[in-house]
Amino acid sequence: MNLLRKKDISQMLTENHHGPQLEKVLNAFDLTLLGIGAIIGTGIFVLTGQGAVTAGPGLAISFIIAALACSFAALAYAEFASAIPVSGSVYTYTYVTIGEFMAWFIGWDLILEYSLAISAVSVGWSGYFQSLLGGIGIHIPEIISAAPGIAGGAKSIFNLPAFLIILLITFTLSRGVKESSRINNIMVILKVAVICLFIVVGSQHVKPSNWQPFAPYGFSGILHASALVFFAYIGFDAVSSAAEEVKNPARDMPRGIIYSLAICTVLYVTVVIIMTGITPYTSYTGVDHPVSLALQIAGQSWVAGFIDIGAIVGMATVLLVLVFAQTRIVFAMSRDGLVPPVFSKIHTRFKTPAISTWSVGISSAFIGALVPLDRLAELTNIGTLSAFVMISLAVLIMRKTHPELPRTFRCPGVPVIPMLAMGLCFFLMTQLLFITWLIFLIWMLVGITIYFLYSRQHSKLHHENKKQSSC
Numbered sequence: 001m002n003l004l005r006k007k008d009i010s011q012m013l014t015e016n017h018h019g020p021q022l023e024k025v026l027n028a029f030d031l032t033l034l035g036i037g038a039i040i041g042t043g044i045f046v047l048t049g050q051g052a053v054t055a056g057p058g059l060a061i062s063f064i065i066a067a068l069a070c071s072f073a074a075l076a077y078a079e080f081a082s083a084i085p086v087s088g089s090v091y092t093y094t095y096v097t098i099g100e101f102m103a104w105f106i107g108w109d110l111i112l113e114y115s116l117a118i119s120a121v122s123v124g125w126s127g128y129f130q131s132l133l134g135g136i137g138i139h140i141p142e143i144i145s146a147a148p149g150i151a152g153g154a155k156s157i158f159n160l161p162a163f164l165i166i167l168l169i170t171f172t173l174s175r176g177v178k179e180s181s182r183i184n185n186i187m188v189i190l191k192v193a194v195i196c197l198f199i200v201v202g203s204q205h206v207k208p209s210n211w212q213p214f215a216p217y218g219f220s221g222i223l224h225a226s227a228l229v230f231f232a233y234i235g236f237d238a239v240s241s242a243a244e245e246v247k248n249p250a251r252d253m254p255r256g257i258i259y260s261l262a263i264c265t266v267l268y269v270t271v272v273i274i275m276t277g278i279t280p281y282t283s284y285t286g287v288d289h290p291v292s293l294a295l296q297i298a299g300q301s302w303v304a305g306f307i308d309i310g311a312i313v314g315m316a317t318v319l320l321v322l323v324f325a326q327t328r329i330v331f332a333m334s335r336d337g338l339v340p341p342v343f344s345k346i347h348t349r350f351k352t353p354a355i356s357t358w359s360v361g362i363s364s365a366f367i368g369a370l371v372p373l374d375r376l377a378e379l380t381n382i383g384t385l386s387a388f389v390m391i392s393l394a395v396l397i398m399r400k401t402h403p404e405l406p407r408t409f410r411c412p413g414v415p416v417i418p419m420l421a422m423g424l425c426f427f428l429m430t431q432l433l434f435i436t437w438l439i440f441l442i443w444m445l446v447g448i449t450i451y452f453l454y455s456r457q458h459s460k461l462h463h464e465n466k467k468q469s470s471c
């Protein structure tokens with residue numbers, strides 16, 4: 001029964017006023033840009049090329065299918081975020097609805113999701129950054145330009161740009177949340193402006209004949225691409241991890257989650273339609289900069305240069321939000337006693353979980369420098385999809401166990417919407433490779449071992465139960 005012990009919501013909210021505190025500085029506008037900052041990056045600047053080759057112009061439908069799976073889960077996130085404004089995202093929500101073991105399980109899963117997502121985006125950022133440098137005649141030595149064996153056969157051993165950008169983002173986040181939010185807001189506005197520039201210029205060079213055939217590999221190609229481009233939506237859930245640092249979480253959290261997802265979906269679909277309309281989808285085979293390539297083919301190389309800059313800025317904001325979210329997950333787990341207490345220590349001057357931030361940053365930096373992008377993306381997807389399944393299940397349980405809990409936002413269509421979210425997400429998981437499932441299962445087995453060897457005995461709930469039983 002200890003595996004099913006749950007945190008009391010009212011007690012948890014009260015305790016957070018006495019434990020390590022995070023500063024409340026964010027509003028709905030900050031949260032929306034935080035979500036856009038997390039979502040728009042590698043997905044639109046890199047994966048659109050791979051997706052177009054897989055699904056053709058039908059990739060627009062793939063994005064919509066992935067967006068539906070995310071939007072159903074987003075409604076569940078919004079209800080939890082408004083009712084339980086505490087750091088930890090789905091980890092915390094699972095703790096109060098299903099119990100400690102499943103909370104640890106999903107927390108360990110989130111560590112995999114965010115760590116690999118951070119690393120994957122850093123690799124994409126490195127590619128665009130090196131492309132930009134190459135355009136002005138600067139070339140990074142092959143040995144430090146990519147993960148082992150990626151560039152120049154066996155010559156590359158370390159992706160130095162990917163490593164350094166994560167350390168720079170980590171340093172920025174360690175200096176304070178409001179300062180990081182301001183930087184994120186500026187960069188998000190810049191990259192959205194660049195995408196709008198692509199839409200305006202690119203739409204003038206669309207040839208409808210390039211949309212034929214619309215789905216060259218049938219609906220199965222569209223579905224397979226949906227599982228691939230799902231990576232493009234990873235990040236909106238990071239908004240919920242900021243709940244404890246929001247001035248008015250009950251009102252602003254649902255707005256930030258839903259607004260950011262809706263805006264990004266419109267931008268994704270529009271970009272894909274224009275991109276595949278400028279040139280046939282086969283033109284993007286093996287291309288890691290599809291958006292700028294489309295403009296180069298259209299004879300608008302001057303705009304393509306802006307796209308490269310927008311990609312670099314855009315992926316930097318994704319890194320900022322993902323590192324932020326990961327540190328808040330670790331912070332919440334540490335405050336609950338499931339990981340060592342050092343990770344929940346707050347910096348006296350900057351009011352940030354500095355040790356947690358630097359630990360996440362350094363470990364992700366090494367992964368990004370040493371592991372290829374294609375291996376990172378699918379593992380990130382399976383971690384995120386399983387988290388979405390869990391949040392959808394948790395909202396159903398909380399409606400039964402805590403019907404009286406105040407909710408400023410309620411997920412509509414319960415139980416249909418959460419069940420659709422679970423079904424869609426699990427279906428997308430079945431589209432992933434067997435090796436992805438195998439690595440995921442190994443990771444989770446390692447996490448279960450850690451729980452029984454350390455976390456179960458060090459849990460704060462464990463110590464509270466012992467005190468009560470001794471009284």
